[in-house]
Structures are given as C-alpha cells and as structure tokens.
Amino acid sequence: MSDFRQLLGQVMRSGRCLADEPMSRHTTFRVGGPADYYVEAESETELADVLALCRQQSVPSYIVGNGSNLLVGDKGYRGVIVVLGKHFSEVKREADGRLWAGAGVLLAVVAKAALKETLTGMEFASGIPGTVGGAVVMNAGAYGSELADVLGTVRILDPKKGVLELAATELALGYRTSNIPARGQVVLGARFCLKPGTESEIRNRMEELGAQRRNKQPLEYPSAGSTFKRPQGYFAGKLIEEAGLRGFTVGGAQVSEKHCGFVINRKEATAADIKKLCHEVQRRVREQFGVELEPEIKQLGEF
Numbered sequence: 001m002s003d004f005r006q007l008l009g010q011v012m013r014s015g016r017c018l019a020d021e022p023m024s025r026h027t028t029f030r031v032g033g034p035a036d037y038y039v040e041a042e043s044e045t046e047l048a049d050v051l052a053l054c055r056q057q058s059v060p061s062y063i064v065g066n067g068s069n070l071l072v073g074d075k076g077y078r079g080v081i082v083v084l085g086k087h088f089s090e091v092k093r094e095a096d097g098r099l100w101a102g103a104g105v106l107l108a109v110v111a112k113a114a115l116k117e118t119l120t121g122m123e124f125a126s127g128i129p130g131t132v133g134g135a136v137v138m139n140a141g142a143y144g145s146e147l148a149d150v151l152g153t154v155r156i157l158d159p160k161k162g163v164l165e166l167a168a169t170e171l172a173l174g175y176r177t178s179n180i181p182a183r184g185q186v187v188l189g190a191r192f193c194l195k196p197g198t199e200s201e202i203r204n205r206m207e208e209l210g211a212q213r214r215n216k217q218p219l220e221y222p223s224a225g226s227t228f229k230r231p232q233g234y235f236a237g238k239l240i241e242e243a244g245l246r247g248f249t250v251g252g253a254q255v256s257e258k259h260c261g262f263v264i265n266r267k268e269a270t271a272a273d274i275k276k277l278c279h280e281v282q283r284r285v286r287e288q289f290g291v292e293l294e295p296e297i298k299q300l301g302e303f
C-alpha cells in the first residue's frame, strides 16, 4: 500500500487525500470505521486519474456523496473513498427554466436556488439530505415525485468513454435505482428542467413538506432515512410496526418509535448493531407476512 500511497499523492494535485479516515465522519448514520484512503477530487481530470489509478493497481474505490444512504462497516473500507470536492459545487440558472448543479451540491441547495429563481419542481427534494450525485444514482424521491420527473441531462464520467452528457432517459431510472453504479460511472453534474412558478407557492410547499418531515421522521437521531424499499402493495414501516417491532433495539440501534421505516443510531450504535437489527427485522417480517424487505441503504466495507 505504501507504493500506492505515493502514486495517489502524485495524481492528487489539488484535492485533499487523507489516510485512515473514520467513515463515521462522513455518513449520516455516524458509524463506520476507517477508509484506507479518503480523497476529495477537485477537478474532473483529478477524479478520472484517481479512478484510473485504482483500476490499474486493482485497489477498490467507492464514490460517496453526503453518505446519507450508506452503512459502512465498523472495520472500515479497504480501498479509496472518493468524494467530489468544491469544484463540483456550482449551481447556475440556464435558459428556459433549466438549472445546472454540480454533483457535490446538496439537494436542499438546489431547491433553494430554484426558489430564488422562482422555478417550481424541486420542492419535493428540499428535505432529502443527499447530493445531486447520490440523488441521481438513487433516483431519490418523496411525496409522489422523484428526480426522474425533473432531470434533463446528466454529465457522467464513464471508465471507458470519458465524459458524456446523457439524457435522463438513458439512465434506467426506477424506484431508487439507476444503471450508473453497474456501469462504474460517476455523476459529475445534472441539469434540472423546471417550470416558472410563484415565489410564495414554492416557499409554502417547501415549508409544508419540511414540517411533515419534522413531524413524522426521527430527524433528531442519526439515520440513513428509510431503511427498506417499499415492497409492492405494502409500506415497509407499517409491516415492521405490525410485526411488533416499534422500538425494537439491538445494541445502540433501534427501529424508530416515531417512524418504523427508519432505523436510528439511538446511542453509540455500531454498524454491526444496525446490520443485525436489519436482518432481524427482515426475518420477522418474512416469517409473519411472507414479504421480503429489500434494503434501500447501501452497505459498504468490513463489518
């Protein structure tokens, strides 16, 4: 690894590169052991070079946005965690109601920029704590809308073809899924197609949805949002509640008492606590209702 460290230093010309960086600092669950390397790429070239180096040296790499949909194991990640740095944080208005945002921009910031430009369509996303990159990959959604509804084109780094501009329709966007991870691609930025709106209506909708989140979701505890996807014909939270698992606890992890669809880090949970709790929830729901709960959160690293 020490040769690799040197090589990494050579390709990281302007971005930060940290060794043994605790991933608990970079996930909303606030758990996760050290990543061998944690780099913040500060240009498309730097990003491409780091990823190419990892491939050449057979060192695993993983892109992280705001870490709001990730469970990283307690023993951490053997490889390079790659984050898009400040270079990827631009938001700008374009013609005809289009808004461009770099992949590192938080959705809340995009929604605020849309409000400022009196453009409607992003209100649903204002409370989702992810970056544009993570949200495109996950086709994040809430309150009956999803990214696919407002996404025009996406700037992508492809491992073989380099930088591409793809239409949203080419990304196989489905319920919390896209074809981006399977292709080893990285989202560099996205263009949102919004409509002219009324400032007060956009603001009111954002405030109304924000209040709904605060009332229904355990935002006072670290979590990764909805732990499981919605099974066809059911609601995960309702099944978990009906299985008698409200408040069910493993170590420091708990099925939220406020919203059974959320697993929370109640008190100094480990990633192993969260993983074990999720398995037990899946087992009991399967046993009682014959329904398989599929995790929405991504797992990474060694547990």
Ligand SMILES: Cc1cc2nc3c(=O)[nH]c(=O)nc-3n(C[C@H](O)[C@H](O)[C@H](O)COP(=O)(O)OP(=O)(O)OC[C@H]3O[C@@H](n4cnc5c(N)ncnc54)[C@H](O)[C@@H]3O)c2cc1C
Residues within 6 Å of the ligand: 028, 062, 063, 064, 065, 066, 067, 068, 069, 070, 084, 103, 127, 128, 129, 130, 131, 132, 133, 134, 135, 136, 137, 138, 139, 140, 141, 142, 180, 181, 185, 186, 187, 188, 217, 219, 223, 224, 225, 226, 298
């Ligand atoms: C309190 C709370 C509420 C939430 N509410 C919602 C909700 O209402 N709706 C919803 O859909 N989700 C919700 N989530 C989950 C989460 O915020 C979304 O899934 C979000 O889109 C993840 O974005 P991120 O930047 O944090 O991605 P991360 O968690 O960092 O990564 C998620 C996935 O995207 C990949 N990725 C990230 N950036 C890039 C990139 N630039 N290029 C390629 N791959 C990338 C990662 O490799 C990983 O596979 C919530 C989470 C929390 C904590």
